[in-house]
Amino acid sequence: MSLNLIKRTVLECVLTYIVFMILSWLIIDRVIIKHSEMILVSSIVLVISKYLYENTKKYIIAMIIIIFSIMSPIIIKLLIGENIYLDSINRYLGFFISILNLIFILGYYIKLNHINLIIVSLLLVAIFLPIFTLWGYYFSTSTWLGV
Structure with a gap:
């Protein structure tokens, strides 16, 4: 690895x-650096996994769209007036970025195109289904889906 890289x-x-x-400051209305280690880990994982792909622009665009999509349920909590804490953003963001990178790495290493497409598609549906469910429930009842 060169020094410039x-x-x-x-x-x-x-x-x-x-x-x-x-983004977390905009969501919770204050800056807290004390418990932001999961955000740091997520940042490192995103940047390092970018180097697996030849077309990094596609990776970056896909990750930006996916990250904003998976963070959208936080908007529901803001709309209903619920408090959001940095710890919950840390855990949520860290979990989803880890899972997404595992999916992308799995997709990268499985060389059979049809199997790769099916596995990655099923895993992405499994991630986005709860998000669509939360938004659907919010639009129908104007509340957060609870137990």
């Missing part, structure tokens, strides 16, 4: 971390 990777990690912290 390491510098660029560290800079990308820092910028991704800053973007995630700005």
